[in-house]
Amino acid sequence: SQQGEEDPQALSIQEGENATMNCSYKTSINNLQWYRQNSGRGLVHLILIRSNEREKHSGRLRVTLDTSKKSSSLLITASRAADTASYFCATVSVSSYKLIFGSGTRLLVRP
Amino acid sequence: DTGVSQNPRHKITKRGQNVTFRCDPISEHNRLYWYRQTLGQGPEFLTYFQNEAQLEKSRLLSDRFSAERPKGSFSTLEIQRTEQGDSAMYLCASSGELQETQYFGPGTRLLVL
Numbered sequence: 535s536q537q538g539e540e541d542p543q544a545l546s547i548q549e550g551e552n553a554t555m556n557c558s559y560k561t562s563i564n565n566l567q568w569y570r571q572n573s574g575r576g577l578v579h580l581i582l583i584r585s586n587e588r589e590k591h592s593g594r595l596r597v598t599l600d601t602s603k604k605s606s607s608l609l610i611t612a613s614r615a616a617d618t619a620s621y622f623c624a625t626v627s628v629s630s631y632k633l634i635f636g637s638g639t640r641l642l643v644r645p
Numbered sequence: 646d647t648g649v650s651q652n653p654r655h656k657i658t659k660r661g662q663n664v665t666f667r668c669d670p671i672s673e674h675n676r677l678y679w680y681r682q683t684l685g686q687g688p689e690f691l692t693y694f695q696n697e698a699q700l701e702k703s704r705l706l707s708d709r710f711s712a713e714r715p716k717g718s719f720s721t722l723e724i725q726r727t728e729q730g731d732s733a734m735y736l737c738a739s740s741g742e743l744q745e746t747q748y749f750g751p752g753t754r755l756l757v758l
Contacts, residue, residue: 565745576647576736576749577688622687626745630701631676633738633747635687 540623540636548644553610555639557623564626566599568608571620615645649750651737657756658727665723666753670739677720679712680736688736727757
């Protein structure tokens with residue numbers, strides 16, 4: 535079974551707008567990662583945030599982590615049509631290297 | 646292209662047949678993972694190798710599933726006596742000794758008729 539839930543399940547925005555996706559998880563973690571998946575393709579790693587970090591940036595991506603609430607958010611600024619994809623958060627616990635994925639957010643960026 | 650390759654990319658089989666998938670990880674990576682993803686869901690962990698040793702298996706990995714990594718390089722995932730419920734995308738990923746990031750292959754899409 536999956537670690538947690540992502541919210542919203544689907545998001546439709548206009549190009550140029552910001553997109554925010556939220557992820558909640560259940561157990562203690564070592565780190566949390568965000569992945570992107572284009573339809574029917576493999577996953578691409580976007581960003582990793584460790585349990586002792588609160589915020590991280592990479593290009594147009596901003597990730598926050600609140601371990602007290604067991605939640606994370608991914609912000610994509612100035613979205614582009616090419617950002618259309620499914621976005622998954624995944625956690626790594628302190629006792630295993632495996633990724634435990636959320637259910638994903640399907641993002642549609644309208645040109 | 647992440648450098649992880651999987652073959653075949655697509656497989657259609659009849660219920661009851663055996664299928665085998667192959668994963669070639671990034672050459673210097675010693676960790677290799679298998680995941681399964683059904684439509685509209687996130688990937689679910691199946692099993693993980695460090696070099697040739699299979700260190701962790703999910704309860705999802707029934708007796709019909711077996712995975713090997715004989716020389717610590719490529720890996721195979723075999724499903725025996727396939728069932729319609731086995732229809733899914735099977736994803737392979739690899740990571741290096743000091744890396745936390747996993748690099749995913751394009752996946753093998755299995756359809757069991």
